[in-house]
Amino acid sequence: MKTSKTIRVGLLVLLALSVGLFVAASGKVNRLSAAENRIFYIANNGNDNNDVMSVDHPWRSLAKVMATKFQPGDQILFDANGIWNGQLILDGTKNGEGSASEPIVIGSYHQGDVRKKAIINGMGTTANQSPYHHRNLSNINLMTGAVELWNANHWTISNIEVTNFSNDGNRQAMRIGILVASDINVPYPSGTDAASIQQKLAIFKASHRTGINIRNNNVHHVDGAYQSDPVPDQTGKMVPSGKNSGGIIIVGNTDVTAENNVITDVSNEGLRNDANASVLPGGWDQYSFRASAHTAFRNNYIRNSAGDGIVISSSENGTAEYNTVEAANNMPESKNESGASKNFAGLWFMGGEYNLAQYNEVFGIPNHYLDGAAFDFDGFASKGVYQYNYSHDNSGGFTLFMGDHQTDNVFRYNLSVNDVSDLPSPALNHLIFVVSGKNDGIAGFPLFHNNTFIVGKAVKNLMVSNNGQTGIRFVNNLVYAPAGNTPKFVVNQAGNKRPLFAEGNLDHNLFYPQALLDQSHTDAVDVSDNLFVDPQLGDVTAKPSGLINHNTGSMSVESLGSFIPIAGSPVANAGRSVAELTPAAIQAKFPITQDFSGKPINFERPTIGAxxxxKPTIPVQKGELKTVIDQALAVKEKAKYLKASSDNKAAFDQILAKAQSLLTNQIADQLTVNNMVSALRRALEALDGKDDVPGTPSKPDPEKMMKSETLVKKKQHSEADQSKAFPKTGEMMMNSLPIIGLVALIVCGFGVIGWRKYVANK
Known part of the structure; x- marks a missing residue:
């Protein structure tokens, strides 16, 4: 009896194991422990009382999300078919924080087409709707977003659609699509002395947040206040809004990455960080302080921003790359009393160090004033680089810069095509605008080297200066006006004086026509080795557009081929050493090895321009090939060929025909020619001049050898494909586990029945 009981227990254990094996192999059981990552689903038909985290039991409201504390690795997913009207406001101190390896993620589900996203519609938010409208910092208390994330580390906002439009035309609010901010809860001391500034710095640094990612979002139709618009503060007093409204705004001491976002029809800004000067201890004059250590804006598409397109401000090690900015500074309402727009540009830096902009396309800026250009080194920006950027059809020109405490800024290997609108005022008509708030001498003028400027018909001035700048660094640049117009090189804002650059370098450039370089400099400026001839480019009337592929985050630089100097151009090897030009700090941080198209740079004697x-075509030597062909043709009249085996003659004729074709091929390279010479010689040697003797091996047939090699390769590929079609042993075992488990279960069942019959008979 004891034995039978033991056997029954054993069979039950075996049965349990079989069932477990079957379940484990057939599918994963979704049991969620507290330590595992959680997914919270939110849908318009959900219920906030649901306590099961599953797609079939979603929550319903933004309020439920805002009342929940999350943990690292959690996902907050909104139904892509849903719309939520109102604000989503989260704070890391209340709603939890992620970690570097497990961020908290906001996103969508039921996307289907990857472009479909859940919609959060702020419906024209106002500051008094936000629980954060009593901030200590000036103006930041007036910012109001459809989505707000405060004081958080390691959060990702992704795959949502955000809008914040009032529908009543009232822009008296600093409306934002997505706002990310780090707050300063400790009031700054009021003093402006050195000790007070240090106290402010300590408070500011303590507010640092990191690990914020904003990606794959669609932000559109945000009607926030323009820079000149008044907005009411908490007392009802109307105050200037500044540049605090827009699509995606990051404020405070926050490291952030914004990538793959589409931002359209927003005011005031498209995408920027540190939009409010009051977060800086001491304001903008505290230019030596960097508000955030890492800001990265990549692969974003911005169109129709009322003000600036992209701004990286008060950042160290910031990066803006593979972005498209189209029609920034475009809203008619953004114009000031005189009918010109306020100071907006396409993509620019302010108040930072070691910032890099590369592979961006900025075009179609319709309005203008002193700004309105594609790019800008603004006040207190130093040691930054613009490289491999493409600017075209911007009414305010290619770039401007403000020489306030600037050093070692560099524009290199950029392309400007047809920038500047036809405007009568010299203050508004400039390819480059030079602003010198403080006379920093030669150090305040960025180094322009190896840029290409295709000057349009509308350009009246290459540069406009406000007379404070005396130094210039302009080397290895290609300045070409294909229409033959000759704008002035530099004038003052009034257009009635031509200031003289009194120091620096204006050498190794190409100006065509020659009159582009007029007498706007003293003899102290180096103007040696400039060229005044046609640069011999391709079709420069072509204006390719839309070069950034936002699916891959890449630029189609091959579309710019018409701006590459042709072989034999006078600009080839006519430039000054790039290594000699580059400041040491820039070379250490941003070493350069290639031109705009990706070709290696000739460092000692580079081509002028971007x-x-x-390279000139290397002549292909075909003399030896012709000699061997002549020998082959001659041997066809001799017994060596006439009495050769039919197979050898056929192989010989084939190779000879290929050699004759190659002789007239204009694009054949030297290696191909050399290989053909060798092949034809082998074919000549294979001709034995007599019929094959039975049993005697024939000479190698080159054509057959090639076919044989092809067949071997096909066989190898076929075998490789077959091996892919069959799983490896381990894979077969894993795939067979459900069947094995089922068979074991059936066997055990029959075993139990048989055992019971056996016991009954006993």
């Missing part, structure tokens, strides 16, 4: 010239 593109290395096309």
């Amino acid at each position: 593109f290395e010239a096309t």
Whole structure:
């Protein structure tokens, strides 16, 4: 009896194991422990009382999300078919924080087409709707977003659609699509002395947040206040809004990455960080302080921003790359009393160090004033680089810069095509606008080297200066006006004086026509080795657009081929050493090895402009090939060929025909020619001049050998494909586990029945 009981227990254990094996192999059981990552689903038909985290039991409201504390790795997913009207406001101190390896993620589910996203519609938020409208910092208390994330580390906002439009035309609010901010809860001391500034710095640094990612979102139709618009503060007093409204705004001491976002029809800004000067201890004059250590804006598309497109402000090690900015500074309402727009540009830096902009396209800026250009080194920005950027059809020109405490800024290997609108005022008509708030001398003028400027018909001035700048650094640049117009090189804002650059370098450039370089400099400026001839480019009337592929985050630089100097161009190897030009700090941080098209740079004697010239075609030597062909033709009249085996003659004729074709091929390279010479010689040697003797091995047939090699390769590929079609042993075992488990279960069942019959018979 004891034995039978033991056997029954054993069978039950075996049965349990079989069932477990079957379940484990057939599918994963979704049991969620507290330590595992959680997914919270939110849908318009959900219920906030649901306590099961599943797609079939979603929550319903933004309020439920805002009342929940999350943990690292959690996902907050909104139904892509849903719309939520109102604000989503989260704070890391209340709603939890992620970690570097497990951020908290906001996103969508039921996306289907990856473009479909859940919609959060702020419906024209106002500051008094936000629980954060009693901030200690000036103006930041007036910012109001459809989505707000405060004081948080390691959060990701992704795959949602955000809008914040009032529908009543009332812009008296600093409306934002997505706002990310780090707050300063300790009031700053009121003093402006050195000790007070240090106290402010300590408070500010303590507010640092990191690990914020904003990606794959669609932000559109945000009607926030323009820079000049008044907005009411908490007392009802109307105050200037500044540049605090827009699509995606990051404020405070926050490290952030914004990538793959589409931002359209927003005011005032498209995408920027540190939009409010009051977060800086001491304001903008505290230019030596960097508000955030890392800001990265990548692969974003911005169109129709009323003000600036992209701004990286008060950042160290910031990066803006593979972005498209189209029609920034475009809203008619953004114009000031005189009919010109306020100071907006396409993509620019302010108040930071070691910031890099590369592979961006900025075009179609319709309005203008002193700004309105594609790019800008603004006040207190130093040691930054613009490289491999494409600017075209911007009414305010290619760039401006403000020489307030600037050093070692560099524009290199950029392309400007047809920038500047036809405006009568010299203050508004400039390819480059030079603003010198403080006379920093030569150090305040960025180094322009190896840029290409295709000057349009509308340009009247290459540069406009406000007379404070005396130094210039302009080397290895290609300035070409294909229409033959000759704008002045530099004038003052009034247009009635031509200031003289009194120091620096204006050498190794190409100006065509020659009159582009007029007498706007003293003899102290180096103007040596400039060229005044046609640069011999391609079709420069072509204006390719839309070069950034936002699916891959890449730029189609091959579309710019018409701006590459052709072989034999006078600009080839006519430039000054790039290594000699580059400041040491820039070379250490941003070393350069290639031109705009990706070709290696000739460092000692580079091509003038943004593109290395096309290398001259190396002549292909075909004399030896012709000699061997002549020998082959001659041997066809001799017994060596006439009495050769039919197979050898056929192989010989084939190779000879290929050699004759190659002789007239204009694009054949030297290696191909050399290989054909060798092949034809082998075919000549294979001709034995007599019929094959039975049993005697024939000479190698080159054509057959090639076919044989092809067949071997096909066989190898076929075998490789077959091996892919069959799983490996381990994979077969894993795939067979459900069947094995089922068979074991059936066997055990029959075993139990048989055992019971056996016991009954006993």
